Amino acid sequence: MVIAGAEQAVRAIAAALAARGARTKPLRVSHAFHSPLMAPMLEAFARVAESVSYRPPSIALVSNLSGELCTDEVSSPGYWVRHAREAVRFADGVRALHAAGAGTFVEVGPRSTLLGLVPACLPDARPTLLASSRAERDEPTSVLEALGGLWAVGGPVSWAGLFPSGGRRVPLPTYPWQRERYWIATRASDAARGDRRVHGAGRSEGEEGGALRGGERRSARLVHPLPESGRRETVEAAGDRPFRLEIDEPGELDRLALRVTERRAPGPGEVEIAVEAAGLSFFDVQLALGMMLDDLPGGPTPLLLLGGECAGRVVAVGEGVNGLGVGQPVIALSAGALATHVTTSATLVLPRPQALSATEAAAMPVAYLTAWYALDRIARLQPGERVLIHAATGGVGLAAVQWAQHVGAEVHATAGTPEKRAYLESLGVRYVSESRSDRFVSDVRAWTGGEGVDVVLNSLSGALIDKSLELLRPHGRFVELGKRDCYAGGQLGLRPFLRNLSFSLVDLRGMMLERPARVRALFEELLGLIAAGALTPPPIAALPIGRATGAFRKMAQAQHLGKVVLTLDDPEVQIRVPTQAGAGLSAGDRDLRERLASAAPAARAAALEAFLRTQVSQVLRTPETKIDAEACRRRSCPRPPISSC
Structure with missing residues (x-):
């Protein structure tokens, strides 16, 4: 609503509205248009209006005076004289346009002032609103965005006027992270499954690019099978072997893989859980997509342990753990929960409420x-x-x-x-x-x-x-x-x-x-509310962990309702197993992995530095105490450069 008139009267009305909680804002205008203050200029304005030639509108037009579709009334000078003096019936006009079939509103002007008023005029409708100009954008970008929005909702666009040289339509991804691969796959999961597994070979037809070496252009024409020494993994049924969900390269969901791992015996204050179901969160999706690797607590981490919550049964208990026993159903908050087994601090492991199944329990903690x-x-x-x-x-x-x-x-x-x-x-x-x-x-x-x-x-x-x-x-x-x-x-x-x-x-x-102790106290109180029926499980989409990639895509596309949970009860699920020639992670490496994932930032940095010093000393055959990190940074170390440093 716009109030126009004498300044003192307008300010009094604004003050009364503000006292009732309404927000008001003075408008910067040259004149108090559409108010009695326009009266002194109407006679002169009428003389100018009478000098203009008018014709009936050739397209549907809504009158700001009546709020209805115009007839020949707009062809008279008197209409425009009234238009300068009388109130604008904007809401009535918007409703008239909507009743006539308009579902898209485009504002052409230096500011998108009126678009924000349209939804209030049509509370039961969901119109499309497009602004041709925005204060925070340059004009060409704003106009093109509005044009694209108009086209997207079926509006007529003369593309020849925008691109006189012509063009062609291309399909776009249906969501921001969709990618398609156009090169020959070499991962073990793509090998054919049959009586005998083999590694594939193929021919690359395209030569769009190449490598320049010694003045010659070189391109790959054949992709050969890797020799035995290079085959690092095979794909096999899991059986009773432990495994976890990992991602080879953050940024591509098709790099998610189930890999055989080694169980770690719990240390003091820890328990080992056989996971029955694990919840999936958008945080996991962001990690897998590489969206926030530099923003993790303590900086980038060398591992991505997916999953933060699970339900299962205790299979081993470390020294000093009270209240938990082998075979007990539990609900837990733990990094790396998307695995058959997880060893974690007992602080955030609690008995599972009897009323909850494993799938329901895994859906609730986070x-x-x-x-x-x-x-x-x-x-x-x-x-x-x-x-x-x-x-x-x-x-x-x-x-x-x-x-x-x-x-x-x-x-x-x-x-x-x-x-x-x-x-x-x-x-x-x-x-x-x-x-x-x-x-x-x-x-x-x-x-x-x-x-x-x-x-x-x-x-x-x-x-x-x-x-x-x-x-x-x-x-x-x-x-x-x-x-x-x-x-x-x-x-x-x-x-x-x-x-x-x-x-x-x-x-x-x-x-x-x-503050794990603080979280445990909150966790205990929450489980009490759940046991009392104050909170109940959400809708759950439960999928076997073998369909993890599809589950991640489902969340990335926001297709889910409630919670996505992955279950781990399929012994036939296909996992990746390192061959003898292909070295997988050692037990020590996996132990470091889990310690880094669950450690506080300061402890994580110290553990990682100690690990790197050990590795460098082994490569250089130099005692750790003689490694001069500062000399490395200055590049004044007398030893040859080593890429792993």
């Missing part, structure tokens, strides 16, 4: 601890308060919805697809909006009468963080779960916090490393 801790301990959500839960159909989101409803809060939620929004409504969530646009901003304001919410549980990124922050009432609490913008060094303006707002970040994995 998601439910995160959601409950964020809402109960950080936000301190109270009965009757309003909470906005973003991406509410994932594991954390649905756990948050459950707890908010248990507390008696008013839940506002967002989700990415109509099907997911319908599911939330079936749970009794009355206020559901979109998570892939800023539509939720106008929705929440409309649902709350402009007051906003008390708590935001956020997993969105970019500009949607600022939009969500704007929805907080005075003394509101913003709890960040996604962390993508934190890793990227994003910033927030401080002005909103003058309303006594708070901003907190919840990182359960960091807490597990830095």
